[in-house]
Amino acid sequence: MIIPDCMPEPSESVLWLILYNNQLIDTKPQQPHYAPPLLTLEELPQAKRGYTAKIGDYEGRAVYMLVADADMKFPARWQWLPLRQCLLRTNELLFSLGARACQIQHFLSTHKFCGRCGSALAQSRDELAVVCGACKTTDYPRISPCIIVGIYKDKQILLAQGTRHPQGLYSVLAGFVESGESLEQTLKREVKEEVGIEVTDIEYVMSQAWPFPHSLMAGFVARYAGGEITPDPTEIVTADWFHFDALPQTPPQGTIAAKLINVVAQKVGL
Numbered sequence: 339m340i341i342p343d344c345m346p347e348p349s350e351s352v353l354w355l356i357l358y359n360n361q362l363i364d365t366k367p368q369q370p371h372y373a374p375p376l377l378t379l380e381e382l383p384q385a386k387r388g389y390t391a392k393i394g395d396y397e398g399r400a401v402y403m404l405v406a407d408a409d410m411k412f413p414a415r416w417q418w419l420p421l422r423q424c425l426l427r428t429n430e431l432l433f434s435l436g437a438r439a440c441q442i443q444h445f446l447s448t449h450k451f452c453g454r455c456g457s458a459l460a461q462s463r464d465e466l467a468v469v470c471g472a473c474k475t476t477d478y479p480r481i482s483p484c485i486i487v488g489i490y491k492d493k494q495i496l497l498a499q500g501t502r503h504p505q506g507l508y509s510v511l512a513g514f515v516e517s518g519e520s521l522e523q524t525l526k527r528e529v530k531e532e533v534g535i536e537v538t539d540i541e542y543v544m545s546q547a548w549p550f551p552h553s554l555m556a557g558f559v560a561r562y563a564g565g566e567i568t569p570d571p572t573e574i575v576t577a578d579w580f581h582f583d584a585l586p587q588t589p590p591q592g593t594i595a596a597k598l599i600n601v602v603a604q605k606v607g608l
């Protein structure tokens with residue numbers, strides 16, 4: 339549970355996810371795993387000047403987030419690293435706590451004025467929300483659902499290079515849910531729009547918060563049902579069927595895309 343706008347006891351050691359400008363502080367940037375600082379409030383007096391919230395627990399410790407500002411000074415051996423670089427070097431639980439912290443920071447930084455009447459918004463004292471003092475509108479953090487799907491045909495998987503992917507990286511297809519759609523409708527529409535094929539036997543696999551900036555990825559696998567691959571050039575550079583012994587460069591372990599590729603491999607008996 340998220341407890342907004344709160345502090346730990348002064349002498350309690352807690353993990354701090356410290357954020358600023360889409361970056362997180364890593365105390366051991368050379369190590370393979372992301373390492374947030376473990377400190378008491380007395381050892382981190384900067385926390386009294388920024389927004390803090392308790393966002394969960396990790397290995398018996400409370401986890402707090404702190405939204406830093408440009409004037410806060412931290413030890414020189416610590417390093418600010420982009421969110422992705424920290425969160426993709428961690429495990430599932432710390433990833434989800436990091437995702438939570440990032441999304442709360444994004445929410446607070448993009449909700450300063452009321453969308454209905456334009457008055458300044460204030461943070462709610464009892465829940466993670468902002469409230470308009472003039473018209474009483476309450477806004478909560480936005481979460482944008484997306485589908486992501488591993489499609490198989492015989493013993494091959496469909497992988498595509500998106501126009502927004504780094505050069506040479508191939509992944510499974512993904513897309514945002516539009517107003518009024520079910521996840522299954524989104525899946526069929528996105529697959530048809532992006533690569534021009536039909537799918538069937540849609541099976542839900544898992545989900546993952548994806549805080550860039552506020553997606554919730556719902557992961558599926560589906561079987562090819564018909565059509566020729568015809569990439570939409572605005573979204574897809576190239577797409578093709580791949581055998582598992584000759585995969586191109588794909589997303590790193592820890593991402594839902596990598597997990598779906600593994601699930602498809604098991605499904606087709608590899």
Ligand SMILES: [Zn+2]
Binds near residue numbers: 454456474475
């Ligand atoms: Zn208002």
